[in-house]
Amino acid sequence: MKTLLYILIAMSTSLTFAQKNLVINGGFDQNTDGWWADNLNQNGVVKKVGAGSCMIVQYVGKEWKGADQKINIPKGTYAIAFSAYVKGDAIQGGESYGAGIVNAEFLNGADKQIVSENIAQVKGTADWKLYSKLILVPQGAKKIKMLIALQSTPGIVFFDEIKAVTVTEDEYNKIMQAEAIAQEAIPKPFVNASFEAGLQNWNGTGIVLTTDQKAGNAAVTITATVAEWTAIDQTADVPAGTKTIEISGWLKAKDIKQGKDPWNNGMFIIELTRDGKIKTSDDQLVGTVTGTTDWTYFKKNIPIPDGTKKFRIILALSACTGTLVADDIQIKMDNQ
Template structure:
């Protein structure tokens, strides 16, 4: 039983250690315990972000350096430090130098306390409300200690601090953070189908056609494709296929008015999808609906497997060498 308990406790300790705040008394709940230079600062029990205390550094004349600091050891196998904290400023003056501000800085030190590299977490001027700052900084080679500095950098005014944290990050954690950031970037850059209800006119669609504000299924407008000749009249939109999906479902409402079919069976109103891979090489295409003659609003939906190598899909709504009017509304796409 003792062995089982030990096995359960060890992972919990490891998880706790990975999130341990290296800064001691970062919320100033025990006043200036663990901080050096406390004679230049005051405890602020009334103006703080959380808990019972904050820290305030004041200077009204003289524009001297006024600050306190704390040196902590960097745990082994730490590749980066995540620094964060809340900072508030009141009437901090701009000095002659760019660093003459209210400051939340750090300095990496070697085992002999010699400085290796400085970084700014927050640099503030003027008057600001409580603001949260966070920055992840790689640990430079040779660094074994971290110095946290809170100061008025040869300027006048008031700066307040609260809830300061320094979290050690391992290579494994850094890889996960980077993977998450890459996923966010990929998602932000991904092109998705938009304006499927044509409420924003023809925005996002290619094709010189019009919308109808009198005939529509949902909202206030719908697509209206009209041709008096047996020509191709249509619109399309290209979007990205998300990673790790295997099927696509395309849906929409279509209505036809006196559509006359052309020479071929597909020469009528149509709702199609085309798939492409790298270098826009076609990987497949499918038809969701063919419409002809005169019909009321009808809902069409189909699900297709995504062809191997597909990167993008192209939705097409058209009178394919047919005449008449094709209305479309509420075009949607989903994946599984």
């Protein structure tokens, strides 16, 4: 999401010049004109840009205090780029809904809500921050209700430069393509090494246990009742300049029956590639277990061949049956 935010910021100037801001007085330079509110006040001192910002104040109590503005969606609009600067001062929160917020509610022709999208949420004391979100226009939406509020909590929230800019289908596709390119450029780290987040970031079939772990609160089990390849894996990037990689982890075997070949056991493997497909060396075996064992620690240091950009960690039952348990897979890289 951070990548999309940066892209929207970069494109916001061109979009703004191409399409006008649908929000009336989103910078609050004309006091609070254009906003329906009883609790909104202009602040000419605490502001991000222009002549002023607006603020909602609640020193005690937990009333809902807010303001809104209804906007017609121009015909043919494909998506809308929303953005706003928000600042918090001693917003106590405490509940999931206790915050300073900016929401965009899409309405049908009868002013009935189709969907509500949160653009910004702030708690505590926080300096000015730009929040941004690109949203496809829902089917049947005719209007947007821009809502700014202090949700049932003491504190002060400030708003400035609230924008809703129409985006064509072509512009939307260009933004999505730019995000995809930017995401590819961001190094992908090896994460969830101890399976505390279940199988997040791992591919394949496994079961996470919280009753038979080596470290932390969880471990992964890979079970096969038929002698075929059964595995989980995770691919990550090798940072530029890396000279060696150290791989370590814990394995445990439960009634693993070796397959027809000597290497058909529970396996811990690392694969090195240029691009996730073209290998830069033979796969390296870090550890192997068979039969029934207690937790066993394995570690291996491997020089990184020239041109290596990615590595893949594989935990597998190689054409054998039984259960492989793994935990605390660690990766250390050295550029010396």
